[in-house]
Amino acid sequence: MTTQDPIYKTDALIAENIDAYLEAHQHKSMLRFITCGSVDDGKSTLIGRLLYDSKMIFEDQLAALEADSKRVGTQGQEIDFALLVDGLAAEREQGITIDVAYRFFATEKRKFIVADTPGHEQYTRNMVTGASTADLAVILIDARKGVLTQTRRHSYLVQLLGIRHIVLAVNKMDLVDYDQATFDRIVTEYRDYAAKIGIDSFTAIPISGFKGDNITASSQNTPWYDGPALLPFLETVEVEDSSQQSAPFRMPVQWVNRPNLDFRGFAGLVASGQVRPGDQVRVLPSGKTSTIARIVSLEGDRDLAVAGESVTLTLADEIDCSRGQVIVAAQSPLEVADQFETTLVWMSEHELLPGRTYWLKMGTQTISATVQAPKYEVNVNTQEHLAAKTLDLNAIGIANITTDREIAFAPYAENRDLGGFILIDKISNQTVAAGMIHFALRRAQNIHWQATDISRDHHASMKNQKPAVLWLTGLSGSGKSTIANIVERKLARMNRHTFLLDGDNVRHGLNKDLGFTEADRVENIRRVGEVAKLMTDAGLIVITAFISPFRAERDMVRSMMQPGEFIEVFVDTPLEVAEGRDVKGLYAKARSGQLKNFTGIDSPYEVPNSAELRIDTTQLTPDEAADLIIARLIP
Structure with missing residues (x-):
């Protein structure tokens, strides 16, 4: 086969026949599938072979492929088909797949989008990305190695992600002399594992991606195999589009389309079911009901929209509906x-x-x-x-x-x-x-919010103050507790109702079951935040003194409070100053390895990005710091 062969598409040929080409492909069904398996099972080679045999390679691509194959050391005149898919420099250098590579190709019967997913365990997350939209999975097994750990991992993920069509492609049969006993043994071993994880059926095909056996047509090298070749199977397998169309109607709202005052529509992709003008619908989670007035598309108004189509719906009633909400059949809500x-x-x-x-x-x-x-x-x-x-x-x-x-x-x-x-x-x-x-x-x-007769505003008015949380954060030894005590004492003299939550004190009771790992620190602050929220509901001014090293948790507590009620105070003390104080001897223990996960030594402290107050303890005395905080609280 040469690049001059007319079956390969040149750029000029595509340009001359683009309209006819697009028209021919417009009404074909689409199959999305992934290839997965262990390292070096031949996934990229298989996809390259499918692209090559389906005549989806441009003339210049084929020439570059032949040159690259020679450069990387492919023997003889053989082409290294994996190079068509492994696009990253690191992939070509190592001969592995790292990223998920998506490729489009088409035959006379169907269009395909295939995702070549990585085989290394460290890139399993990339495999999950590729599988999330797939209708079918081709799980490759090297005939020389059999079922491996990564084969099991990928099979479990395929089942978990809801892919119901599975092809077990036993690859590199040419390297085991097309031995039927080897193929049967692998299929039996895989069937035993598949049954354990809930895979009811799969189609096993002996192939050689490199030689082309059983890829587009049955191979003479496997006369003992009477099943379909891979590509004909992919062309004819039925995907369950019809099941989603027969399910109840659901459409998540992606965009509220309001081009003018006379039109308000809700655009989105129909996730399941069918909808017609006049159908009764419900908007969730609010539960408001209405009727479909129009179904609008690029081609104009329509009488029907089905699963998989993107449309804009207008409703007969002016009800609240926004991005993220779901429009569903009124009689079959989610x-x-x-x-x-x-x-x-x-x-x-x-x-x-x-x-x-x-x-x-x-x-x-x-x-x-x-x-x-x-x-x-x-x-x-x-x-x-x-x-x-x-x-x-x-x-x-x-x-x-x-x-x-x-x-x-x-x-x-x-x-x-x-x-x-x-x-x-x-x-x-x-x-x-x-x-x-x-x-x-x-x-x-079963759990519902119980309404109470006395509101948080009433609690606050009884105390003649505005509730607030003064959240002091900083390194151990920065002076948080000292400053917090002075703040509370001064507020008490002003007849303010307060409560002080100190980091050490809460670990004697509420949080005595928690250690100092990152996970325990997160839970420590979550619990304190919930307590502080209840206290602000009671109308109190809550003063806290916690290292609270992570921004995410400080932001979490802020999000629990009413707007303006959370005042973050960064007690900014350099590490060497805080360590010099070391009144508890904690830094010395951390330096010697006796105390693990100590903030500032072997556990990070994330400096606030936008605290309401920054207290520089190298410039201010604790008394001056307390006055500054109170001035911020009570202008």
């Missing part, structure tokens, strides 16, 4: 809750900190969520449930999550769009986990 059991796939190099708040992004909505300590971690090889206090990179665990407000959802097993989410670190803005909702916790339905 559940609404704020507490859930979930599966988490941890994707960050920084471990989960139970009690810390993260952004939870599900569909078109982004809300605050708190993750509790995991119930257990799953061993993907044995499905054993392991005790766990946190989750590390690539760990899979079951944990409860609480959101700061109710959201409409569906279990992930029923609808990926309405049950799948990601967690985002509020400080770094990095995605730290992918999650799947199992169900709402019963206590979310």
Whole structure:
């Protein structure tokens, strides 16, 4: 085959026939699939072969591929098809896949988007990203190695992420002389494991991505195999689009379209079901009902919209509806809750900190969520449930999550769009986990906020003061407790009603079960924040003296309070000054290794970015600092 062969598309040929080309492909069905497996199982080579055999390589690409194959040392005239997919320099240098590579190709029967996912365990998070939108998974196994740990891990994730069509591609059959016994042994071993994790069926195909056996047509080298070749199977496998169209109507609102005063529509992708003008709908979580007035698309008004289509809906009534809310069939509403059991796939190099708040992004909505300590971690090889206090990179665990407000959802097993989410670190803005909702916790339905007759405003007026939280933060030995005591004493002389929460004192009672790990520090501040909130509801001025080393937790407490009631006071003392005081001898113990996780030595302190007050203790006496704080509190 040469680059002059007419079956390869030149740029000029595509340009001349672009309209016909697009028209031919417009009405074909689309299949999204991933390739996964262990390192060097041949995933990139297989995709390269599919692109090559489906004639989706441009003339200049083929020439570059042949040159690259010679440069990296491919023997003879053979082409290294993996180079078509491994685009990163680091991938080509190491011969591995690091990032998720997406490629489009098409045949006469179907269009495809394929994700080549990494095989290394450290890049499992990238595999999860590629699998999240896939309809089918091709799990490759090197015929020489059999079922490996990463094969099991990826199979478990494929099942967990709801992919129901699985191809077991036993690759590199040419390197085992196309031995049927080897193929049968691998299929039997994989079937035993698949049954344990809930994979009911899969299609096993013996292939050679490098030689092209059973890729586009049945190979003469495997006369004992009478099943389909890979590409014909991909062209004909049926995906469950119809099941989503027959499900109840749901559409998350992505955008409120208000081009003028005469039009107000709600744009989004129909996640499931069908909708017509005149249908009764309900907006969740508010529960307000209305009727569909119009279905608007780029082509004009429509009489019907189905799952998978993006449209704008207008309602007959002026009801509140905004981005993140979900429009559903009025007679078949979604559940609404704020507490859930979930599966988490941890994707960050920084471990989960139970009690810390993260952004939870599900569909078109982004809300605050708190993750509790995991119930257990799953061993993907044995499905054993392991005790766990946190989750590390690539760990899979079951944990409860609480959101700061109710959201409409569906279990992930029923609808990926309405049950799948990601967690985002509020400080770094990095995605730290992918999650799947199992169900709402019963206590979310049984526990309701009890209204009281005496309001927080009444409590405050009885005390003739405005509630507030004076949050003193800084290193150990910075002078927080000293200043806090003086502030309370001076406020008492002014007949102000106060309460002092000191870091050491609360660990004798409320938080005596907590240590000083990062996770325990997070929980320590969360509990103190909840107590402080209750005290402000009682109309008190709350003074706290905590190291509170992490910005995320200080911001979490701020978010609990009414606007303007949280005053962050950074007691700024250089480490050497604080260490010089060392009245408790803590720094000396930390330096000698006797005291672990000590802030400023082997645990970080995150300086406030925008504290309401900064107290420089090298310039001010504790008395002067207290006066400055009171002046900020009571102008």
